[in-house]
Amino acid sequence: MKKIIFSLLICTFFSCQENRPHGNQYNLPELTPNNNLIGNLNENRSSYRVSFYDINIDFDIDHKSLAGFVTIKAESIRDLNKLQIDLAENLNIKKITYENKELSFSREFDAILIDFNSTIVKGSIFEFTVFYDGIPQSADNPPWAGGFTWSKDKNGRDWIAVSCEGEGARIWWPNKDHITAEGDSVRMKYTVPSNTVAVGNGKLRNIITKNNKSTYEWFVGNPINNYNISVQIGNYVAVQDTFIKDDTIHNMNHYVLDYNKELASNYFTQSKEVIRFYEKYFGDYQWYEDGYKLIEVPYLGMEHQSAVTYGNGFSIYNGVRSKSWPMYGVIDPLIIHETGHEWFGNSVTASDPTHIWIHEGLQVYSEAIYFEDKFKSYEVGVHYLNTLKNRIVNEVPIVGNENENHWALHGDTYMKGAWVMHTLRSTINDDKSWFEILKEFMEENAKGFVNTRDFFDKVNEITGDDYWYFAEQYFYSPTQPELEYYQTDNEFFYRWNNVNENFSMPIDLLINGSSTRVFPTKKFKSFNISKHSQIEVMEWKYYVKAVDVSKN
Numbered sequence: 001m002k003k004i005i006f007s008l009l010i011c012t013f014f015s016c017q018e019n020r021p022h023g024n025q026y027n028l029p030e031l032t033p034n035n036n037l038i039g040n041l042n043e044n045r046s047s048y049r050v051s052f053y054d055i056n057i058d059f060d061i062d063h064k065s066l067a068g069f070v071t072i073k074a075e076s077i078r079d080l081n082k083l084q085i086d087l088a089e090n091l092n093i094k095k096i097t098y099e100n101k102e103l104s105f106s107r108e109f110d111a112i113l114i115d116f117n118s119t120i121v122k123g124s125i126f127e128f129t130v131f132y133d134g135i136p137q138s139a140d141n142p143p144w145a146g147g148f149t150w151s152k153d154k155n156g157r158d159w160i161a162v163s164c165e166g167e168g169a170r171i172w173w174p175n176k177d178h179i180t181a182e183g184d185s186v187r188m189k190y191t192v193p194s195n196t197v198a199v200g201n202g203k204l205r206n207i208i209t210k211n212n213k214s215t216y217e218w219f220v221g222n223p224i225n226n227y228n229i230s231v232q233i234g235n236y237v238a239v240q241d242t243f244i245k246d247d248t249i250h251n252m253n254h255y256v257l258d259y260n261k262e263l264a265s266n267y268f269t270q271s272k273e274v275i276r277f278y279e280k281y282f283g284d285y286q287w288y289e290d291g292y293k294l295i296e297v298p299y300l301g302m303e304h305q306s307a308v309t310y311g312n313g314f315s316i317y318n319g320v321r322s323k324s325w326p327m328y329g330v331i332d333p334l335i336i337h338e339t340g341h342e343w344f345g346n347s348v349t350a351s352d353p354t355h356i357w358i359h360e361g362l363q364v365y366s367e368a369i370y371f372e373d374k375f376k377s378y379e380v381g382v383h384y385l386n387t388l389k390n391r392i393v394n395e396v397p398i399v400g401n402e403n404e405n406h407w408a409l410h411g412d413t414y415m416k417g418a419w420v421m422h423t424l425r426s427t428i429n430d431d432k433s434w435f436e437i438l439k440e441f442m443e444e445n446a447k448g449f450v451n452t453r454d455f456f457d458k459v460n461e462i463t464g465d466d467y468w469y470f471a472e473q474y475f476y477s478p479t480q481p482e483l484e485y486y487q488t489d490n491e492f493f494y495r496w497n498n499v500n501e502n503f504s505m506p507i508d509l510l511i512n513g514s515s516t517r518v519f520p521t522k523k524f525k526s527f528n529i530s531k532h533s534q535i536e537v538m539e540w541k542y543y544v545k546a547v548d549v550s551k552n
Contacts, residue, residue: 027395027396028396028400028401028406029404029406031401031404033108033109034109034110034111034405035404035405035406036404036405037084037086037108037109037110037111038086038110038111038168038170038177038178038405039178039352039353039402039403039404039405039406040403040404041178041180041403042084044082044083044084044113045083045084045176045178045181046077047076047077047078047080047083048074048075048076048077048080048083048176049074049075049077049181050072050073050074050175050176050181050182050183051073051074051075051125051183051184051185052072052073052127052183052184052185052186052187053070053071053072053073053175053183053186053187053229054070054071054072054073054186054187054189055068055070055173055186055187055188055189055229056068056069056070056071056189056191057172057173057188057189057190057191057231058191058213059160059190059191059192059198059231059233061150061158061160061192061193061196061233063135064135064136064138064148064150065133065134065135065136066133066134066135066136066172067132067133067134068131068132068133068173069129069130069131069132070129070130070132070173070174070175071127071128071129072085072127072128072129072130072174072175072176073125073126073127073183074125074126074127075123075124075125075126076120076121076122076123076124076126077122078122079119079120079121079122080116080119080120081115081116081118081119081120082113082114082115082116083113083114083116084111084112084113084114084176085111085112085114085130085174085175085176085177086110086111086112086168086170086174086175086176086177087110087112087130087132087170087173087174087175088110088136088137088170088171088172089107089109089110090134090135090136090137091132091133091134091135091136091171091172092132092133092134093105093107093112093130093131093132093174094131094132094133095131096112096114096128096129096130096131097128097129097131098116098117098126098127098128098129101117103115103116103117103128110168110170110177112130112174114128130174132174136148136162136171136172137167137171137172138150139162139163139299142161142163142299142300142302143163143165143299143300143301143302144409145167146162146163146164146165146166146167146171147162147163147164147167147171148160148161148162148172149161149162149163149297149298149299151298153234153235153257153298154257154259155235155259157195157196157234157235158193158196158233158234159233159234159235159257159298160231160232160233160234160298161230161231161232161233161295161297161298161299161309162230162231162232163230163299163302163309164227165227165302165407165409166227166353166407166409167227168226168227169226169227169229173229175226176226177226179225179227179349179350179351179352179353179449180349180351180449181226182223182224182225182226182349183223183224184222184223185219185220185221185222185223186201186202186219186220186224186229187205187217187218187219187220188200188201188202188217188218188219188220188229188231189215189216189217189218190215190216190218190231190233191213191214191215191216192213192214192216192233193212193213193214194209194212194213194214195235196214196233196234196235196236197214197216197233197234197235197236197237197255198214198216198231198232198233199216199218199231199232199233199236199255199295199307200216200218200229200230200231200232200307201218201220201224201228201229201230201290201304201305201306201307202218202219202220202221202290202291202306202307203218203219203290203291204216204217204218204253205217205218205219220290220305220306221289221290222286222287222289222290222305222306222447223447224305224306224346225305225345225346225349228303228304228305228346229304230302230304230307230309232255232295232297232307232309234257234296235257235258236255236256236257236258236295236296237255237256237257237258237261238253238254238255239253239254239255239256239261239264239265239268240252240253240254241253241254241265241268241269241272243272243275243292245279245288248288250288250291250292251291252268252271252272252291252292252293253291253293254268254293254294254295255293255294255295255296256294256295256296257296260296260314263314264294264296264314267314267332268294268335270331270332270335271292271294271335271339273331274331274335274336274339274340274370275292275339277370277373277374278339278340278342278343278366280373281366281369281373281435281438281439282343282344282366282438282439282442282443283343283439283442283443283446284443284446285342285343286342286343286346286347286446286447287305287306287342287346290305290306291306292306292308292339292342293306293307293308294308294309294310294335295307295308295309295310296309296310296311297309297310297311298311299311300312300320300321300334301321301334301338302338303338303339303340303341303342303345303346305342305346306342308335308338308339308341308342309338310334310335310338311334312332312333312334312335314332315332316329316330316331316332316333317329319332319333319334320334321333321334321337322334326384326387328371328375328380328384330371330374331370331374333367336367336370337363337364337367340363340366340367341359341363343366343442344358344359344360344362344363344366344442345358345359345360345363347442347445347446347447348441348442348445348446348448348450349448349449349450350449350450350451351449351450351451351454352402352403352406352451353405353406353407353408354399354400354401354402354404354406354407354408355399355408355450355451355452356407356408356409356413357398357399357408357413357417357420357452357475358450358451358452358455360409360413360414360417361398361413361414361416361417361418361420361421362417362418362421363414364388364414364415364417364418365385365417365418365421365422367384367418368381368382368384368385368418368422369381371384382422382540382541385418385419385422386540388414388415388418388419389415389419391411391414391415392411392412392415392416392419392480392543393410393411393412394412394416394478394479394480395412395478396410396412396478397475397476397477397478398412398413398416398417398420398474398475398476399452399475399476412478416474416543419543420474420475420543422541422542422543423474423505423541423542423543423544424459424467424470426508426538426541426542427467427470427505427506427542428459428463428467429506429508429517430463433462433463436462437458437459437462437463440458440462441454441455441458444458452471452475453468453471456468456470456471469500469502469503469504469505470503470505472500472502472503473499473500473503473505474543477500479498479499480498480543480544480545481496481497481498481499481503481505481543481544481545482496482497482498482499482544482545482546482547483495483496483497483507483520483537483544483545483546483547484496484497484524484547484549485535485537485546485547485548485549486548486549486550487529487533487535487550489531489532490528490529490530490531491526491527491528491529492511492526492527492529492533492535493524493525493526494518494520494524494525494526495520495521495522495523495524495525496520496521496522497522497547498545499522501522503522504519504521505520505542506518506519506520507520507537507538507542507544508538508541508542509535509536509537509538510534510535510536510538511529511533511534511535512530512533512534512535513534515538
């Protein structure tokens with residue numbers, strides 16, 4: 001009964017819903033026909049590469065609907081007569097045009113197969129336009145169960161935002177909806193009632209007002225994940241700040257509701273400290289050309305590239321996330337977490353969403369590093385990780401199946417992922433090498449795509465040792481290693497249990513207050529001790545469970 005109640009609480013927190021592609025704490029999602037079409041780079045998707053999205057959307061707030069068109073500029077990778085784009089099946093495609101002619105198309109769930117009248121030869125640059133409309137999916141529990149949040153601000157005015165990690169950008173605009181299918185650049189033209197402001201990613205290029213409507217044109221000049229492209233609509237005002245790096249002054253233009261301008265002017269300055277921290281440990285911020293801004297939204301927040309959305313209530317202690325996330329009174333948990341994704345996820349992106357721990361596990365772990373650096377105390381970082389440990393469930397592997405649109409956004413991806421990184425640091429036992437691994441991995445793969453094997457290739461390169469056994473245990477198996485032990489008057493016995501056959505991780509023990517490293521196997525090993533020795537397994541350094549079998 002206790003486990004059932006705990007399961008319900010966890011599912012409430014992480015919004016475990018069967019109609020979402022995320023999976024949950026307790027089972028991997030089924031491979032549905034739709035997820036097969038969306039998760040795979042099949043022949044109709046791998047035949048072309050998107051270079052530019054031109055997004056044009058008119059929002060009808062009263063009817064919670066949208067209408068618009070998206071022009072997709074692409075390069076053909078091989079000769080093609082057919083290709084796939086993606087748009088949620090509840091949205092209606094009015095027509096698709098190419099060279100001023102309408103194309104025929106067919107739909108299979110969220111996948112749209114477009115037939116071209118003539119062969120587009122390999123190496124060609126071509127563009128086509130999709131005209132569509134409809135009522136997009138509303139968010140059940142944003143950002144975990146995403147879509148559009150249609151709400152009102154404190155003055156009763158419209159306040160709208162979208163979040164769609166996992167659900168995919170196809171729930172509101174047509175695109176090649178795969179995590180690796182980033183355009184080189186994106187233009188967003190959002191038309192809204194002229195008494196509101198539409199905020200997008202990147203930099204504002206133009207505003208055109210006509211017939212009680214205003215069109216806001218935003219532009220991103222860098223590659224961007226499709227799910228990071230966002231729109232926020234409300235009575236926004238700009239909060240201007242600057243960030244100085246070396247001899248260059250970068251503008252920071254945050255957007256908040258008009259009545260929060262003074263509050264945000266004082267509060268959002270902490271984002272500069274956050275950026276400096278991430279640059280110190282993980283390399284340069286990659287999006288200076290597109291700027292950096294925080295945008296107030298009516299849900300908790302998301303890591304939309306160069307346009308981080310924020311909804312934690314402007315309070316380090318009493319915000320929505322602050323109440324369950326210890327931050328020692330020095331930083332807003334939402335700002336550090338979502339800004340960190342400018343590195344983990346937005347710059348270095350998982351090549352398949354089942355490897356999303358590279359976004360989330362590394363991000364939560366980086367927060368522990370922030371506190372270690374801030375307080376100059378390894379112990380504070382460990383304390384932070386310990387506050388998250390009881391959220392780990394160990395029901396499914398952190399990494400599941402590739403090519404199945406499996407967004408592994410369950411809680412273990414975050415909490416256990418962070419603990420696995422902490423455990424790997426302890427196992428390597430060389431902080432100079434460990435921090436070289438993290439920084440080089442992030443710098444060498446900036447604006448690139450990686451998977452779990454890529455991370456451990458970097459680990460093996462820096463350390464000179466093969467740690468794939470570690471990855472197999474902690475990422476591809478759900479079980480927590482157990483160190484079974486017992487002692488007699490003159491010997492201490494220990495072994496690994498609940499581990500893979502090839503698991504060979506060393507572990508540190510405290511023997512009468514002195515640290516000693518041992519190398520357990522699946523068979524009991526022992527060493528001599530003096531009578532009444534006190535021996536402690538350093539569980540604060542490793543994600544293992546110490547089991548005294550003499551008490552069983």
